[in-house]
Amino acid sequence: MASLLSYIGLGGSTTPTTPPEKSAVRALPANWYTSEEMYQLERRAIFSRRWLLLTHKSRFTTPGDYLRYSVANYDIVVAKDRQGEIHAFHNVCRHRAYPVVEQDNGNAKIFSCKYHGWSYGLNGNLAKAPGYQDLPAFDKAENGLFPIHVRLDKNGFVWINMDSKEVPEVSWEEQFDTVDEQERLTDFNFDDYVFDHTYNMESNFNWKILADNFNECYHCKTTHPDLPAIANLETYDVNCSADHIQHDPKTTDEQRAAGFGICSTYMFPNVSFTVTSTFMMMQKFMPKAPGVSVMYYELWRNKNATEEAFHAIADLYARVMKEDKVLCERAQANINAGLFINGELHPHMEKGPLFFQKRCREVVMEHSAREKREGRQIWPAKQQLKKTGNSAISNEDVAFCEGLACGNDNDKSDLAW
Template identity: 25%
Template structure:
């Protein structure tokens, strides 16, 4: 026994044991360190008494360049804005025949107009001859829309009624050269939606329409609503910044707080109507561009849209409406408050976008249902393009009688109509419809 003890507790045996233990600790230490680091990153701790919730980290599905890549924007134009029902306006903005409003939506110039027959229609805002702009103002009123390039004129149904120098061209038919009409739908409440798809588009989503119907009941939105004020602002950020859920709350709060007198209370009839609503909706988002909001216990509601111009530029369009008449003093107060609040909103989003694109990354707020839906739609369109082996342009228009156009163009050249290039400063306009 003594010999065994001498062996176990000899200096050499103790030295070997210490070295072995040191090697084992050194080998295990990196794993212990990584485990602690991973727990810290995942948002939980190894302390069993910790009250922090356990969470599982998940890699984002949003692709790199989601807010900045021009290729993603072009895919959005083809896969989303070329075949989705987009809210543009309310019928209250077109109170008489010939009243129109122009829009730039994802690079597609369009306008909406009320016809002499009372119907609201939408058209591509380009002349059928040389693609020159038809409506040059954002808003206006005219029952005859003329192109200043060669004098082609159209009526409120888009029909070509005048084509100087072409009336005597053999085979030229005015009926084949009407403006390209866009699918438009006006709801029972007066909301005007358009779809750029050249083919028959899918119907408006039932769930989205159900939400808007609930909002319409709560807000008093109706065809007889009164347009009070509105404006379009150009801003330097990606249009999807409007999908951030918390971005508009300060805007609505500021707007109402700045109008204590202009925001008159709603009528008794409106108050009674809301009492019997089980779940009144004061806000409704229509994918992918527009938020509808009404101010509780007032007669006002508004629409705020984010229409993309490019991957880094957006047109902010806001309009405020009332379901009863509004005096001039009240209108002026509302217009001023809207302008101030919208300008502040623009600057705040531009600052957020600048910070995000300069190292801070995409906030977790954007991992939401609307972002996933946009990603799903453009991913599906990209899959179809890969299957076909080429890009697909749902909004592309194929003019009838293109051979007649060739003949007309020859006549135009002989008359030296195009010697100075395009009057809109873009002589090489490429249209993808």
């Protein structure tokens, strides 16, 4: 009888259950790394709704300093105004959508659109719209650049959130808790780090394959001959909580004395920063398409470090990044071929990728369920038109075009549920 009940699923199993820490776990399926629909959902659910680590305040030493970034196809400018405040906004002129900033970095007194001459202050407010001074109903205050929420954490890192609401739906504290208060960060004075240089590498792979790769050192012994100088590859570990992954390389006293005592944290979704006594590096995995990503690197030198000490670690990391690029390119090529679905990840040696993938799954599925309930795609960063005046006419035009499915891919009404 017991065996019959077990056969039809009503009896208890006589097979002992394997503890989770002893069981391999299936990774995200391959189509999460190739699908255009998934990429657009990630843009809606992750990149335009969650807090993103972008840079450090030390990049802005003088009023007018600005940086331009491309984040999941969103063109973003971050600038320091004359009062010393850091602002971020979408690089989209409010007149005809031309970019108001065309260089990757620089210093400006004002941002002037090269299309029709609309000009904006360093805080994004509209300063001049030629000819519009003759239109009494035109409101300059309503035509500033689209603002992006900015937060400076306790260590001077600059974060953004593109949610167009006055207050983002996801708070920084909810997402990251006290990540800027890690005890191990007290060993570093971030004011001692001076910006040195930046570089980037673009290639054909999904941004998540980079995150999976970065957040485990299971591959390090096979691929990275330099890493034993800065980490114990036998005991390397990660600790995961509150949308961040703290890497613990188990460095020795001798390695720390040589300037190789690394402190590395991965911030969901796509950024890590690594700091030692001689250098600091931020790496950003910026998607451009389902199968195209850019690896952005910003490096700082500790003002008390020699050039030799700085380059010893900076050059080592540059070699490691190039090695990782090859890994990701070749894995993505096989994923694209359509044979591989997914593999089984080790519950300990790959717990970093498992945590990252779990967060991706949770965030996009939550957003997708919300879209299904409301019967529409939800783009948190999208311009919010008023419901009165000429904006009401625009809303009608938008709705008409969506009904014809004549918009761009971001506005189609034929949802893929």
